[in-house]
Amino acid sequence: MMCNLNPQSAIHNPQSYNLAVEVGGIFMKNPVMTASGTFGYGQELASLVDLNRLGGIIVKGLSLKPSAGNPPPRTVETCGGMLNAIGLENPGLEAFVQEKLPFLQTLETPIVLNIYGHETKAYVELAERIQDLEGIAGIEVNISCPNVKAGGIAFGTDPKMAFEVVKAVREKTGLPLIAKxxxxxxxxxxxxxxxxxxxxxxxxxxxxxxxxxxxxxxxRPKLANITGGLSGPAIKPIALRMVWEAAQAVRIPVIGIGGIMDALDALEFLIVGARAVQVGTANFVNPRATLEIVEGLRSYLVKNNITDISNIIGSLRTEQGASPQVEYWSDGFAGKK
Ligand SMILES: Cc1cc2nc3c(=O)[nH]c(=O)nc-3n(C[C@H](O)[C@H](O)[C@H](O)COP(=O)(O)O)c2cc1C
Structure with missing residues (x-):
């Protein structure tokens, strides 16, 4: 086997630059995933995006039974973002398996199912049933849902409740488990x-x-639900700070989400310690945002002759003194900053 001793030769071959990452047992060709609820079930965007070029697809949040979600208006544009109160509308697991999963199973991209429930036992049942499905790369547990029994406090706002729901799901599945x-x-x-x-x-x-x-x-409130969830560029600095904090607090990989619109945004998340990113609101503005981000990341590696994306992950420099200057601008780089 020939060894590549000439670093210049890599420059002429973008394929020599490794974008692949492994996140908690999910192997992805690049670190760019779709964020739940912003990319449907993949098929809706298949005519615009080559789904096989994505790092991973996270589908819209699934519950055991169908859910109609909240009454309209459910979305409103805000300065630098949007508010949504969709209320986790979805067809339920059974209809998903019948109608959406067969298409997803034809893809080469890891498919992650995002699940939610209002009680621990709903999460557990979902996990048990997903365990037996073909072609699922992992489960993302959305713990932002209010727990009915605990009087509506979201599972994810209390460390004890977060522990309990994730542990209960863990006991039922051997699939890679992401806690959102x-x-x-x-x-x-x-x-x-x-x-x-x-x-x-x-x-x-x-x-x-x-x-x-x-x-x-x-x-009147602009949303029928009165309050909603803010997403998009407006939340990016908060998201980045939280991803940085989480990356320092745990040994398991962190996936960064929040206001990622282009490859520069994605790089910021990788630099503070995210091993992968999810792209959400950007899909509504530009349905091809995910693939442009993949190309932008590749372009960044090529331009700076960084052979592996893992060299970027967690590379934040906080010490005093001069920093090496790297170029992030090149032809085909997504985003204008
Ligand atoms: C319209 C909409 C629907 C969403 N639905 C879900 C969902 O079903 N499950 C979930 O975990 N997150 C959901 N999210 C949250 C996103 O996955 C993401 O965490 C959040 O929007 C922040 O990323 P962004 O700023 O890139 O959009 C939704 C977001 C939006 C805008």
């Missing part, structure tokens, strides 16, 4: 540590930040 964390907490490190202790293979964060908007003319 809520940002609506005072101490994200404590929640991240509890789900790690409960057996999660990775954490993903952040989900949306609770917010609201008012129509001054009518003095």
């Amino acid at each position: 964390l809520s940002p609506n907490v005072a101490d994200i490190k404590a929640i991240a540590r509890s789900v790690e202790e409960a057996g999660a293979d990775a954490v993903s964060l952040i989900n949306t930040i609770t917010g609201m908007a008012v129509d001054v003319a009518t003095r």
